[in-house]
Structures are given as structure tokens and as C-alpha cells.
Amino acid sequence: MKDDDHIIVVENLVKKFGSFVANDNLNFFVRRGEIFGFLGANGAGKTTAIKILSGLSKPSSGKASVAGFDVGRQSEKVKRNIGYMSQRFSLYDDMTVKENFRFYGGIYGLSAKGIKQKTAHLLQKLDMLDYKDMLLSKIPLGWKQKLAFSVAVMHDPAVVFLDEPTGGVDPITRRQFWELIYEKASEGTTIFVTTHYMDEAEYCERVSIMSEGRIEALDTPSNLKKKYNVNTMDEVFVRIARSDA
């Protein structure tokens, strides 16, 4: 296994807030093009870890690299090589579809020409060309989520972080969303995703499960189910996240 195949490498990562240890010695890697599920109970430390991996927060000790750049020392380079989408914060409601693409394309450093081409290509792929001048606020939630994903990957980042991307969307749209994820992963983009839908954990190639700041399990869904001798990822999750209760 070559190291350059590991697009995310985390070594002895610790993050403390005062005396509170939010991330307690994390060690893991994510492969290029992998769909990696990052699971855990609320408050387990997932958001803290994602903030560090996306260059928004620095580790207290230990290190992590994303796309070959150190998150502590080269955070600006990390930011240029990742995309981010969450359910809570994605696109601007008071801008049109096209304006959102232009805005984020500009932030991600694409040229005016590049933005134009990408926007046309992505809108055609989503079958949304007719909606390019519509305000985001007028667009149904399911479509918004798909748009938000397209915007998050319009600069072809090495890694895209998806923080509960499918919250609240209907079951058909949820499945269509995962089709987009598969397609992007097959092009070599690494997908780092959190979700509370345990069926979606099955769609990931490997998943980690955090509890109280530590990674308690990391493997393929089928190996985890074997290990805990259960039939679903839901049961695996309950076993791990509830073990302390």
C-alpha cells in the first residue's frame, strides 16, 4: 500500500478545549476515491475532527494531512483542495442558481471562463438548465441539496466533506443523492461523509464510529457486522455508542 494513495492521514491527533478532550488520539487514513463514513453520537467529536481536517481549526497535538498538505501549517492549501457541504449551511437563498455557482466558483479560485463552463456542465447534468435564473429560495429542498453538492465539487477537489447531506430530504431524493456521490467517487474524488441514517452507513466503503472523542471502530460495514455479530449497521452503532451507558 503506497502512502500517496492515502489522501487523508491522521496521526495521534488530539484536540483539547481547556480540560475537555474533544479528539483523543485519533489515528486513521482515508484512500483516494474512497467513500468514508464518519459516524458517531452527537457530541462524540465528529465536528471538531472535520474542522481540523478542513483547515479551520488546529490540532492541540499530533498531525493530519489532507491531499498532501499539513492541516496545521498549510491550512490555506488544504482549503483549496477540499469541498464542503452541510445541511445547515450550503447555498444562498437570496441568490439565483447561477449566482451561487459564480460566487462559490470565485471563492474556490476558478477563472470566469472556468466558472461558466462548469456551471453549464453541472446544470445540464442535473437537468436544471431551465432553473439557472431562479432564486434558490424558490427551489425544492431535494434539488437544493443536489445543487449544493455540485457546487461543493465544482473545483474538482481531492476531498469533499459532506456533513449530514441528506437530512430532511425524501427517500427518493436521498437515493438520487447517493448516486451523485458514487459518480463523483468513481472519478477519484474522496468522499468524507457523516450521517444519522444508518442505512447510508452501508453505502460507505469503510466507516469509523466515534464515541467520547475516540474512534472505537473502523472497518468495512460487513466486517463490523461480523465482528459484533449483528445484521445491521444500526445495531453496530448502538453497541458501540451505547457501550458506556
Add this chain to the structure above:
Amino acid sequence: MNFRTVRPGITAINMSVSVQIKNINKKFEKLEALRDITLSIPPGELFGFIGPDGAGKTTLFRLITSLLLADKGSIAVDGLDSETDYKKIRNITGYMPGRFSLYYDLTVEENINFYASIFKTSLRENYHLIKEVYEQIEPFKKRRAGDLSGGMKQKLALSCALIHKPELLILDEPTTGVDAVSRKEFWELLKKMQKTGITILVSTPYMDEASLCDRVALMQKGDLMAVDTPSSIVDGYNGDLWQISSSDMHAIVADLTGIDSRIEKVFRFGEKVHVTTHNIDNKELGVIIEGVLDGAKHKNILLEGAKPQIEDCFLALMDEKG
């Protein structure tokens, strides 16, 4: 019809109330948020509204709690009309909105006392009513609400909704964004509360939570697609359901779609694919699938009959309504 006379005779439970919803329509400009909703919920029921964002769940709850007025139709809570008797309804209803709506700059204790005082009671007087929930956040009672974690905020909001001894409890997506373990714990809590006789209406986008309700309404874009017990909804599934898996789960949905007119609705479900068929038996289906799935790509093909889940039913109903 005068709903005031409608009072189902469950005398053993004297604290809970019924909810009668009749031909409710509500528009926001051009958007039809609710279309001709009629629904009757008996006292003491734990009733679930299941559906994604935009289904109309919140609008319906705001109508029941008298916070919005309908364009057409009527709602009665315990026989009280939601437009004319709204003050009485508010006195017997506990409402936990989807968005955290307590005061960030008040402490846990201050928030509860504030809500208690609105209803002319106090935390001390009604402590026993919220003990089960409140005990879990009591160690943090001097902390400001804004500094609480998501799970603790949820418990505080529930405590505030329960402090005036409501007979009807309405919870708008209490488990959204909550992890799978905390969601289970929250439902255990609801089940316990139901035993006190209170009527509970709860909405959720998580289809798997439907089975925890006495009855559910499956909602989509302002319509009630189905109203029944979870088991009846599942039993009414149209067609035979199968689960299929192979070594290439990425490709399998596309490879099984559109192969035979009797095979429809191919959807990924966790580690399997769910396929619905009509007039086709296990053997024949096996032959068709073996023939379609390329052996070099798909190894270890597994086919077995499956019991529909609520999500299968929801997908099928969405399909029917286009």
C-alpha cells in the same frame, strides 16, 4: 357538524384529549402546504406524522396549536375549536417546535420557571411531571441554554413543553439531526409518557421511527398518502418484495432497472437492493436475475423474499402519486 359533541368514551383515561382535523386546506401564496386533510386522533394515542421537509407537518402542527389559521376546514382539540377556543387549547397543549425556541441567555432553570409562570405554575409545584426528563439536565440547571449541547437543548425544550401538565403534547421533529442511539432513548421516553394518558403527536423524517407509533400518517407535499397502523401499512404493500445483493452493489441498481415489465421499483436499502415484482415466482425471478447480472462483475448473487418496511411503502406511494 359540531365537534364539541365528539368525545370518544375512553373513561379509564381522563386526562387525554382527541384531535379532529376536518378538510383542512392551507396555502402560502401559490404553495399548497396542506390539501384537504381529514384525520381523527383518539385520546391517548401516540400518532406519528412521517414525511420529508415540505410535507406540511409543521404547518399542520401550527394549525392544531392555533398559531396559524386555515384557509378552509376546522380543527377541534378536545372538542374545542382551534379558532374560537384557542386560549383554552393553548392551556392544555404542550408544543415543542422544530427549531429550538427557548431563551439562549436564560439558564436552564430560568427557562423552565419562565414557561411555568406563563401558565401560572412553578417548577417546584410541577416537578413530578417533568422529573424523568429534567433529572437528566438538572446538574446543568445554572448553565445558560445557549451553552447546552443539542441533546440537552432538546430535553430542556421537552421539559418546558410539559411543565403545565398538558393533555396534548405536540413534538415537531424532536429527533431530527439526533444520532441513532439518542433517538432510541427519546422514543423510549415518549412511550413512557404515553402511559400517563397524554395524547402525543410527533413528526419525523426518519421512516424507521414509524413502527414506534400507534398509528402514522405518511405525508408528502401537503397530502396524506396513507393513515393507518404501521403494520397495516406494511401489510397493504402492493406486490412481492425481494432483497438482492451481489459483490458489486454500486452497479446493481442500474443493472436491475428496466429489465422486465413485471419487475419494478429497484431501490437501494442499506446493504441490499429492494425489488418489487408482480406475478413472478422465486424461481423465475432467480433465472431472470442470473441472466441479467454479468457474472464477471456480480459475484455471490443473493436473492430472498423480504418484508416491506415503511420506507418501501413510502417510496411506492410517492411513485403512485407521481
